[in-house]
Amino acid sequence: MYPSRFKYESPKTLEEAIKLLDAGKGEAKVLAGGQSLVPMLKLRFAFPDQIVDINNIPGLDYIRFDADGSLHIGALVRHEHLEKSVEISKRQPTIAAAAPLVADPIVRTRGTFVGSVCHADPQGDWAATMIALNGHLVVQGPKGKRNIAMKDFVLGPYATTLNYNEIAIEAVIPAPKGVARGGYLKLERRVGDFATASVAVALDMNGDTVLGAGFALAGVGGKTIDANDAASALVGQKLTEATIAKAAALVAAKAEPRTDHRGSAEYKRHIVETFVKRILTANSTQKVA
Amino acid sequence: MKLDEVKIGGMGASRRRVEDNRFIRGKGNYVDDVVLPGMLHMEILRSPLAHARIKSIDTSAAWDMPGVRLVLTGEMLAARNLAWMPTLSYDTQAVLATDKVRFQGQEVCAVIADDPYIAKDACGKIVVEYEVLPPIVNPVQAAAADAVQIRDDKAGQVGNKVFDWEIGDKSRTDKAFEDADVVSKIELHYPRTHPSPMETCGSIADYDRATGKLTVYMTSQAPHIVRAAVAMVAELPEQNIRIITPDIGGGFGNKVPIYPGYVIAILGSILTEKPVKWIEDKTGNLTSTGFGRDVYLKGEMAMRKDGKILGVRMNTISDHGAFFADAQPSKFKIGLMHSAFAAYDIPTAHMFATGYYTNKAPGGVAYRCSFRVTEAMFFQERMVQAAADDLGMDQAEFRRINFVKDEQHPHRTAFGFLTDSGQYEKCLDIGLEAIGYKNFAAEKAEAAKRGRLLGIGISTMTEPLGAGNSREYDILGIKMFDSAELRIHMSGKALLRTGSRGQGTGHETTWAQIVAHELGIPADDILVEEGDTDTAPFGMGTYASRSTPVAGAAIAMVARKVRAKARKLAAHLLEVSEEDIEWELGRFYVRGNQERGVTIQDCAMAAYSNMPDGMEPGLENVAYYDPPNLTWPFACYIAKIEIDPETGVWDVLQFVAVDDCGVRINPMIVEGQIMGGLTEAYAMANMQYQTYDEEGNIIGGNYMDFLLPTAWETPGFELYEVVTPCPHHPIGAKGVGECATVGGPAAFVNAVMDALKDKGVRNIDMPLMPNRVYEALTTGKDVYGMPPVRSGN
Structure with missing residues (x-):
């Protein structure tokens, strides 16, 4: 593949990554799984100046049910992890049903849940799942963290309310009452x-x-x-x-x-x-x- | 002790593919793996529009980029008389557009640079100003009286018609229709599809000014034809042109034609005096290189009420895109479409074919189709099913009573072919038994209780393979024979070269097996080499399932020539006269004394060390094989499917394939070919096509829109075999490369149509996507993928 020229950084901390995004002023793009970004680079539909690869940032790869029953999915959780998670299959049937239908088995080993939501493709499986489950995203920027409810997140095709200097670090699904x-x-x-x-x-x-x-x-x-x-x-x-x-x-x-x-x-x-x-x-x- | 033929890897051995040793290790050597010192990289700028006049091209910004060596336009090519090149169908094709662009994806400019990134960036800097012209995206538009003429470059071209062509006996066929009790009619479209080799097309042109030698590494299924064509187009002496095809990552007919990229890269190398590499991207491959199909049919069948077919009429309209670039025998404008109904005993038939130019990519016979036999068999089997339904007759029984019987072979078909052999009923019976045809009605009723619709579809195919015989088959005048050269080393090991070119199809394995069968030299001792025009004998290449029927025959013949000389050597070694020598696999012995003998290896050593006085040393020969007739494999494919009536989704419950491809050299490879072909058949029936929107934008120019089935949706296939040896092929083989792709699609479509029979639906055009099936199911009407074309004929 022959994308346009871009700078590549692979920061070790979230703070560093956010700094790079901030300095990029909208011309830097986060690489998590690359499920959509890499094909877009290949086709030159996307030509960011900089790629900020977050794969070397520790602590973003978790699926966790808190004591209150809420589900937390870290930014580097791959579709495959959700597909194979026993906890998910027992406790979150909508996600359990969607996981094996995302893309194909090869892509599922790389693509991420949070990345898919942020890509805001009208065809995206996880954005639909998040809306149905009334989920929200935790995003982090230079000024700290904030929550964005899924219903307020997607503006249109490939457009979200995420600022250019923010990274979505976690997806949260609220606990059911029953x-x-x-x-x-x-x-x-x-x-x-x-x-x-x-x-x-x-x-x-x-x-x-x-x-x-x-x-x-x-x-x-x-x-x-x-x-x-x-x-x-x-x-x-x-x-x-x-x-x-x-x-x-x-x-x-x-x-x-x-x-x-x-x-x-x-x-x-x-x-x-x-x-x-x-x-x-x-x-x-x-x-x- | 007598040699065990299977143990030495001879005929019938499911020998593991020797080429896989390097392929599965990632050690294949494909054209993009070839790196030459000082090599430059070429990128092609393609037209975003389907039909437009070029007003201006500004390449200055591209020239200004560091690392750019050459920017080529059509005008620069025209100055060298290279803006247009001949096609394999006596037409011309633009190399780089000068006057107009005629399809989306057409080559407009080329940039040659130090690396592929720079070349691609520089293409983005070229500014082309277009004046948009009305696009023509189907034959209906092309034939309209007020249609814009696409090929205004051609003197004498009238409108957008490429050809009118007919075959068969019109008056006799008309009479048959007058006498018929029942006439069945069907209209349909076989949509445009495209091969999807993992490796795209590409080449490295390396012109050495000091020696005058042009070496081109190229992904070609027919390197020898390329050499001849390059000699004509580039006006270089043929001895100075060397075409080398390294490993080919799949061809499927896509790599037979000569594409503009090859010609531009050659000129680029001549001008820059550096090797120039051009590797097409996937979109370039899907949007500009040889496609398959895109033919409309109006079919009619005349019958007696007892089911006997009295005559067949076929009217075809084919969409050839902007240039008539079909790679096919020159005499036949619509390929071997008239192979239709070759397996049926039909008194008379007539076909009228019309071809049109449109603003779509050129080509037409690529994709595992043996010169449009794919369309012929699909049309035939769809017509047969419609006719059986119209008669209210069982579809299997209708076929059975109309089949050519075993003892009728060789049989002259209604369109004039001569079949060689076959056991059609036997194949059908095995298939019906395997699919449980007798119990199907009960099964269908049971499924109906669950709200599901079941259907069973039969497709049979017979395919004229091995083009050709030189009386009838040529490409641009070059007769369609093939060749083999066999050299036995003194240790009894051998080197075999042929004029064919494997493309992942196992030639290196099976060719050695033929030699092992003829000479008793273990297959592991035989090196097979193909694809270098400086070393291999001239041959017409690999397509149309012709390698085994033609090159495979040449291999058997050259081995027999070698054996004839070895016999003389054996007589010399055994000190008896040649007439007293007997042959058994791998060994000559003295008649009446089997103990006293010499091996083929002994003879090989003698050829270099102990030949009789007056005998030419060495043990090698070459054979050119001109087949006496085509070979005629047969297959019966039966699909059982289930439709979900709420969504239109259909699943294959069972698929049975009975193939008779004559003698099987390597059964494992044959089965692989059938499985692969059926997968492609399933793809076309279920999901795969290339269409164009009203503006001529291609839908299906990338793998998001052009779908290849994965292991997930591909059904399982049950394979059965019948062996009817080809009576005129030296080892009785008939060829198998395309049978399943040819015969498969109609089995799936017929099965879905069978399930919908009670709803009043006669046809859904491929691909049978869920929405189309649902529409037919809920409306009770036929579903056409494209506007139906009505011919006035």
């Missing part, structure tokens, strides 16, 4: 293909009753679609054919698909509705642990 349930489905023509449509569903259940629900979509709009409003069809109720159908229709109405070579707008909306139904139905018939 038991976390949910799922993730994606229609792709091939492993690693961009999604025709993806659906993230997060449920917070007490027995058969829905305490909270989150929905988000990827691939069916100019940015990740927040469909959390559809929770109104489910909260305080049981997952029945009627409530499921109502929620699925509400989520599908939120999609903003475009007709392209992956399918017509109507088809993609239909897939969204079908997938919401499938995830909710699967959760309605499962025994709650």
